[in-house]
Amino acid sequence: MSLSISLTVNGDRCDVDLDDPRVTLLDLLRERMALPGTKKGCDRGQCGACTVLVNGRRINSCLTLAVTLNGAEVTTIEGLAAGEDLHPVQTAFIEHDGFQCGYCTPGQIMSAVGLIAEGQAGDDAERIREGMSGNLCRCSAYHGITEAVQDAARRMASADERKSA
Amino acid sequence: MTVAKPLPHDAARLHVTGGARYVDDLPTPPGTLHLAFGLSAKARAKVTLGLEAVRASAGVALVLGPGDLDPMPDCSPSAHDEPLLAMGEAFYAGHPLFLVAAESHLLARKAAAKAEIGYEELDAILTIEDAIAADSRFEDGPRVYEKGDVMAAISRAPHLVEGRVLVGGQEHFYLEGQSALAIPTEDGGMVVHSSSQHPTEIQHKVADALGRAMHDVKVEVRRMGGGFGGKESQGNHLAIACAVVAARTGRPVKMRYDRDDDFVVTGKRHDFRIDYRAGFDGEGRCLGVDFVQYCRCGWSMDLSLPVADRAMLHADNAYLLPAARITSHRLKTNTQSATAFRGFGGPQGMVGIERVMDHAAHVLGLDPLEVRRANYYREAPVAASEASGGSISGKMKGQPLPTADLAGRGSVKVETGSGKATRYGGAHSRVPATAENATPYGMEVTDFILHEMTETLARDCEFEARKAAVAEWNAANPVLKRGIALTPVKFGISFTLTHLNQAGALVHVYQDGSVSMNHGGTEMGQGLFQKVAQVAASRFGLPMERVRITATDTAKVPNTSATAASSGSDLNGMAVKAACDAIRDRIAEVVAAELQAEPAAIVFEDGQVRAGEASMSWEEAIAKTYMARVSLSATGFYATPGIEWDRIAGRGRPFYYFAYGAACSEVVIDTLTGENRILRTDILHDCGASLNPAIDIGQIEGGFVQGAGWLTTEELVWDGAGRLRTHAPSTYKIPACSDRPGVFNVALWDGANREETIYRSKAVGEPPLMLGISVWSALAQACAACGPNWPDLQTPATAEAVLAAVGRARG
Numbered sequence: 021m022s023l024s025i026s027l028t029v030n031g032d033r034c035d036v037d038l039d040d041p042r043v044t045l046l047d048l049l050r051e052r053m054a055l056p057g058t059k060k061g062c063d064r065g066q067c068g069a070c071t072v073l074v075n076g077r078r079i080n081s082c083l084t085l086a087v088t089l090n091g092a093e094v095t096t097i098e099g100l101a102a103g104e105d106l107h108p109v110q111t112a113f114i115e116h117d118g119f120q121c122g123y124c125t126p127g128q129i130m131s132a133v134g135l136i137a138e139g140q141a142g143d144d145a146e147r148i149r150e151g152m153s154g155n156l157c158r159c160s161a162y163h164g165i166t167e168a169v170q171d172a173a174r175r176m177a178s179a180d181e182r183k184s185a
Numbered sequence: 186m187t188v189a190k191p192l193p194h195d196a197a198r199l200h201v202t203g204g205a206r207y208v209d210d211l212p213t214p215p216g217t218l219h220l221a222f223g224l225s226a227k228a229r230a231k232v233t234l235g236l237e238a239v240r241a242s243a244g245v246a247l248v249l250g251p252g253d254l255d256p257m258p259d260c261s262p263s264a265h266d267e268p269l270l271a272m273g274e275a276f277y278a279g280h281p282l283f284l285v286a287a288e289s290h291l292l293a294r295k296a297a298a299k300a301e302i303g304y305e306e307l308d309a310i311l312t313i314e315d316a317i318a319a320d321s322r323f324e325d326g327p328r329v330y331e332k333g334d335v336m337a338a339i340s341r342a343p344h345l346v347e348g349r350v351l352v353g354g355q356e357h358f359y360l361e362g363q364s365a366l367a368i369p370t371e372d373g374g375m376v377v378h379s380s381s382q383h384p385t386e387i388q389h390k391v392a393d394a395l396g397r398a399m400h401d402v403k404v405e406v407r408r409m410g411g412g413f414g415g416k417e418s419q420g421n422h423l424a425i426a427c428a429v430v431a432a433r434t435g436r437p438v439k440m441r442y443d444r445d446d447d448f449v450v451t452g453k454r455h456d457f458r459i460d461y462r463a464g465f466d467g468e469g470r471c472l473g474v475d476f477v478q479y480c481r482c483g484w485s486m487d488l489s490l491p492v493a494d495r496a497m498l499h500a501d502n503a504y505l506l507p508a509a510r511i512t513s514h515r516l517k518t519n520t521q522s523a524t525a526f527r528g529f530g531g532p533q534g535m536v537g538i539e540r541v542m543d544h545a546a547h548v549l550g551l552d553p554l555e556v557r558r559a560n561y562y563r564e565a566p567v568a569a570s571e572a573s574g575g576s577i578s579g580k581m582k583g584q585p586l587p588t589a590d591l592a593g594r595g596s597v598k599v600e601t602g603s604g605k606a607t608r609y610g611g612a613h614s615r616v617p618a619t620a621e622n623a624t625p626y627g628m629e630v631t632d633f634i635l636h637e638m639t640e641t642l643a644r645d646c647e648f649e650a651r652k653a654a655v656a657e658w659n660a661a662n663p664v665l666k667r668g669i670a671l672t673p674v675k676f677g678i679s680f681t682l683t684h685l686n687q688a689g690a691l692v693h694v695y696q697d698g699s700v701s702m703n704h705g706g707t708e709m710g711q712g713l714f715q716k717v718a719q720v721a722a723s724r725f726g727l728p729m730e731r732v733r734i735t736a737t738d739t740a741k742v743p744n745t746s747a748t749a750a751s752s753g754s755d756l757n758g759m760a761v762k763a764a765c766d767a768i769r770d771r772i773a774e775v776v777a778a779e780l781q782a783e784p785a786a787i788v789f790e791d792g793q794v795r796a797g798e799a800s801m802s803w804e805e806a807i808a809k810t811y812m813a814r815v816s817l818s819a820t821g822f823y824a825t826p827g828i829e830w831d832r833i834a835g836r837g838r839p840f841y842y843f844a845y846g847a848a849c850s851e852v853v854i855d856t857l858t859g860e861n862r863i864l865r866t867d868i869l870h871d872c873g874a875s876l877n878p879a880i881d882i883g884q885i886e887g888g889f890v891q892g893a894g895w896l897t898t899e900e901l902v903w904d905g906a907g908r909l910r911t912h913a914p915s916t917y918k919i920p921a922c923s924d925r926p927g928v929f930n931v932a933l934w935d936g937a938n939r940e941e942t943i944y945r946s947k948a949v950g951e952p953p954l955m956l957g958i959s960v961w962s963a964l965a966q967a968c969a970a971c972g973p974n975w976p977d978l979q980t981p982a983t984a985e986a987v988l989a990a991v992g993r994a995r996g
Contacts (some may be wrong), residue, residue: 056210057203059410061360062444066914069360097203110201114193117879120887121710122200123360123410129201146927153923156914158358158411159710160890161883162922163929 023173029053030099038087045081045089049096055079057097057126061156068155071127071134072096078134097126100133108179109133112172113165120159131155132169136176145170187722187729188944189878195708195715196408205217207410208364208380209441217366218246218286220426220440221293223300224449225275225282228309228519228907232275233302234283242296244288248432251283258394258425262386263595264420264486267522269394269425274307276484277519279449279910281422286430286438294443309519311907313458313479316516317368318656323486323515330835331506332625338473340463346548346608349461350540351983352533354481354893355454355526356911358919359709362411363420363451364441368429375428377404380706381420382412383747385592388739390421391428399739402428411893412709414525417747418487418595419451448912452524453901455492456481458838459537465545469556473508475501476537480530483522489515491594491681494832496530498681498839501624501758503673504560505634509625519907525594525749527891528951531676532958536896536980539672539958543965547975554639554648554671555961561673561767562633563622565939576672592746594682610616627836630843632939635673638847638869643671646849646867655851659970664856666991667864668967671849672959676952677840679828685746686825686841688756692721692764694817698804700725700732705745706757707737711950712880713753719756719876720943724765727788727803737942742820751844751948754876756823758943764821771817775810776801827940842940844947848889848956850926852963856971859988861964864892865928868956873938873947884933886951892957894920896980897964968994 023038029049036048046063049055049072058081061069065083072081073095100107109132112118119125131152141147148169149162157165199205205921219863223239225232251257261267271280283300286292323514339345365387366378375395379387384404392402404424409416427438440449463474478496482489497511513535514794542560547622590947622630629801643649648671655667680686690704702721708714714734722732739745746756772794782796789795794806800876801809810817830839848868854861868889872881898918902910937945961982968987971996979986 026215050210054205054212056206059360060209062914064913064915067360083351097201101202106201107196113201114197117883119194119197119710120712120883121202121360121409121411122194122205123207123710124194125200126203130224132331142368147907149923150924153921156360156412156919156921158360158891158919159883160887160894160925161885162890162920162925164883165922 021027023087025087026087027089027091028093030096036086041085041087045072045084045086045094049081049087055096055098059123059154060124061124068131069124069127071130071155076137078131089122097130100129107133108175109168109172112168116164116168116171117161118164118168124155124157128152128157128165129157132172135169136173141173143170143174186717188876189874190719190877192715192719192729193879194712195346195718205408207361207408208366208378211366211378213366213439214368214437216287217437217439218430218434219293220438221285221297222281222431222450223283223285223297224446225271225278225280227275227279227304227306228311229307230275230304231273232271233303233308236283238299238301239285240297242299244283244292245296246288247434249284249287254429258429259392260421260425261485261595262421262593262727267485269422277521278455279521281450283552284426286434288730288781291786300861309907311518311520311903313481313516316518321517323482323489323517328494328497328513329510330626331510332506332550332623333473335473335510335614337473338508339462339464339475342465342472344465344548346463346465346541346545347461347653348544348977350459350537351979352457352536353899354456354458354523354901355899356448356901356917357413357415357453359409359411359413359415362417362442362444362447363423365420365423365427365441366437367424367431368437369431369435373401373404375431377424377909379404379406379420380409380416380423381406381424381731382409382416382709382749383418384707384737384739385745386418386419386747387424389592391424393848394425394429395432396667403738404739404839405736405738406707409707409709410722413527413534414529414749415451416709417525417526417749427452433605449909452483452487452512452522454526455489455523455530455533457496461537461541463541463545465549467549469545469549469551469559471504471506471545471560474506474541475510477512477533478537481515481518481523483518483520485522486595487522488595489523492525492530494530494681496534498626498677499534499687500537501530502535503675504538505622506625507728511625516607520903523907527888528954529750531951532892533954535674535955536958539962543962544975547969557673558639561635562630564636565631565633581924592685592744594685594747594749628838628840634871634936635675635847637843638670638845638934639673642847642849642867642869648849651851665853666856666967666970667851667853668963668965668970669849670852670959670962670966671847672962674846674952674955676844676955678755678841678844678948679825679841680746680750680752681830681832681839683828683830686752686756686828687746688760688823689742689745690757690760690764690821691741692761692768692819692821694768694807694995696807698731698807698812701735702732702761703735703738703741704757704761705737705742706753707748709748711753711884712877713748713757716754716876716880717757717761721761721765721955724762724769724789725803726791728792751950751952754946755942755948756825758876760821762821762943763823764819767819767821768817771815772806775813775815776806796964816817842938842947844871844949844952845870846952846956848959850959850963852960852986854964854967856991859984859991861928861984861987863960866926868931869934869952870931871934871936871947872949873936873942874930874945875933876944878933881933881949882931886929886955888951889956890920890925892954893960895906896957896961897982900981900983971995
């Protein structure tokens with residue numbers, strides 16, 4: 021059985037033939053598209069290491085069947101920076117030491133980008149912690165992660181203000 | 186100077202852009218095979234394998250059962266008791282029985298599921314109680330360390346405190362699962378990429394499995410996605426399996442465990458039962474304590490002996506015990522082989538004595554912190570370092586070295602032959618009770634700083650006022666109860682197997698002045714690479730970007746110890762310093778004449794090579810040294826001085842120094858459900874003169890949270906058939922972002938290491954984990970606030986355990 025889908029990954033249009041309808045987005049990215057930045061932690065949607073954006077929303081790519089994504093726009097950690105310019109969330113993770121081993125970091129950052137876009141957490145550390153609690157960090161760099169998300173949200177909000185002013 | 190700066194982790198930009206590669210991210214060469222194990226579903230059984238369907242499954246290239254391997258490769262870091270595949274009898278549920286190599290990971294797993302496995306079940310020994318009843322153990326009897334006359338001290342004491350604490354195990358849950366990739370090279374060589382804390386052991390075990398010399402195998406480790414001890418020995422099986430199949434097929438071979446398999450196959454933190462009996466006077470001073478530690482080791486020895494030793498060595502924690510006896514039983518069970526986990530037994534030992542302090546305070550009606558302080562070791566004298574290690578016997582010298590696994594912590598086995606210890610004595614010698622400030626194993630504590638640290642922390646976190654506020658709250662609120670506790674940590678730094686305290690480094694300076702640095706330590710997120718690179722940059726007076734950090738590689742630096750025991754920066758930092766200094770000395774010799782100075786007067790700073798007013802750029806000095814035909818490459822080596830330890834007698838100076846810390850946690854419990862949370866934690870921790878305060882604070886925060894998780898939500902559950910039922914994050918709860926304390930303050934103690942460590946810093950990997958004990962102690966306080974009785978809170982203090990303790994407190 022062969023299924024063809026067409027989707028956009030990090031701005032590039034891709035036509036993909038799937039030999040099995042059960043291929044997950046995570047495996048598609050890692051094994052077929054040479055994008056190993058998205059990590060496989062638990063492969064069952066509970067650790068958040070595989071978080072990517074689909075049409076701007078954060079999802080667990082290990083629980084998403086690639087076949088459902090015809091026409092979708094996928095952003096992974098590799099597509100977040102604009103060339104050499106890091107996304108504000110990426111910069112904030114470096115500045116606030118939001119990681120140790122780094123394995124959960126791509127998922128944390130994509131989740132943070134999604135959370136900020138949801139506009140729910142604002143500047144509230146408690147709500148950021150709740151909103152980020154689907155992304156496990158065994159090194160427990162949670163202090164830095166929370167600060168990074170807070171800081172990035174602030175920076176992005178003030179950049180938006182400047183734009184609209 | 187680049188040391189003592191809060192620089193980010195070495196690969197920070199790679200981590201945030203997804204460019205940091207782990208083993209599973211490496212592009213595999215064409216034709217790579219993928220492996221899966223078939224696992225035993227029974228805890229103990231004679232096994233017959235029907236593998237025809239597996240062999241016939243799509244995409245399968247090779248299937249290996251126990252009969253297909255002769256000799257059977259061994260995966261053990263210690264006793265050669267872990268054949269790669271079970272040989273006719275499975276010893277735990279999860280035991281690898283056969284091996285499938287297929288064209289993809291998925292095809293290998295699908296094929297493995299098709300095996301027809303016949304089990305003839307045998308009686309399994311699952312629990313500590315089962316093992317005691319069957320006298321199923323490692324070593325021929327318990328180990329005993331003893332100081333003074335414990336029985337007399339306890340019987341004379343006015344107050345007796347007696348009880349039992351169950352200390353749970355812990356799954357590492359490194360976010361990156363175990364993985365390995367083996368690539369055959371010409372002439373029988375093998376290159377192995379492994380997610381391992383111990384490349385040298387992987388090299389040694391793979392060489393053994395292939396029947397080759399160690400120089401035929403090269404192991405490379407750039408980074409791990411977390412290790413925590415779980416990658417000290419548990420990666421052996423994957424690397425060996427890959428190498429064996431690669432050698433047979435001539436193809437590259439990769440293996441990674443799925444998360445469930447990772448939980449079910451690999452070892453975890455040892456769970457303990459600790460029985461205690463202690464005598465106290467009315468002021469809360471401990472007169473004597475008798476601990477019996479029962480340690481569940483699982484089916485094979487692995488690193489259990491040194492883990493259990495370290496639990497004994499931390500049974501005192503921060504307390505000067507006039508008389509103490511620690512008896513340690515290392516029990517063999519049909520469960521996963523428990524292994525290294527951050528703290529390596531130390532945390533379990535420490536939970537025992539902290540429980541005794543809390544229990545005594547309850548019995549005596551005293552404040553737990555006051556009881557703790559009354560029992561602290563004495564303050565360090567000023568000229569401390571000279572006093573230490575003076576009373577060590579030289580009896581370990583001249584003993585024959587073990588014949589294998591020299592670099593493994595498990596190689597402790599060779600010293601166990603004389604273990605004639607019995608229940609109350611044996612081949613141990615009692616430490617005289619007269620030792621001034623000595624541990625139960627006879628080491629003088631000469632660097633004790635916890636009096637001052639406790640004072641400072643208690644003041645800064647307003648402990649007394651908050652304790653009063655908690656009492657007031659508890660008097661007014663029947664449903665939600667609060668608790669607050671301040672607990673100390675004293676953790677011994679060094680491998681207790683003395684010969685492992687060595688490290689090597691290789692430093693090259695290229696013609697353009699750029700520096701390439703390599704050492705035996707591995708990077709797993711602890712920031713070792715950055716700290717050591719800071720040392721190199723500092724020695725040469727260069728900015729960090731001039732130093733390139735390279736992957737740990739057994740072909741560059743040989744005979745390394747595991748990156749473990751918190752020793753990474755201490756050992757590798759010194760080795761790199763030695764290599765850099767050798768190169769500096771050579772450069773100085775070359776340029777001395779031109780700078781009109783003695784070589785010894787030449788300094789390296791700010792990219793310049795200087796002598797007084799005269800200077801030249803680093804690049805110029807390098808060019809001159811090269812033109813003078815002087816080597817710009819050097820190895821460095823370091824061996825920790827002053828340590829000597831006899832683990833059988835329980836005597837000596839196993840540790841170069843101690844690292845200290847103290848934490849105060851405040852918690853609230855819901856007495857209707859047992860639900861609980863950490864409201865606030867304040868930590869004061871000792872890293873000596875920190876090499877990198879940002880990385881050290883990260884280690885402290887992370888260690889604390891991991892320790893608090895261990896003692897609260899992280900519950901491992903085996904069913905009556907010995908199957909681990911908590912084998913994924915759905916059932917095994919590690920702390921999430923929302924679980925960290927609402928208020929969380931971490932400060933570094935401002936002081937230098939009294940010993941001559943690298944820039945007078947202290948090790949920081951493991952000690953902060955035990956700061957998590959403050960949470961458990963605070964929870965016990967909250968439970969005790971519910972009624973007059975001793976709540977006897979066990980670990981992990983899950984909501985269920987808290988609810989039970991509330992019930993006991995109420996009576």
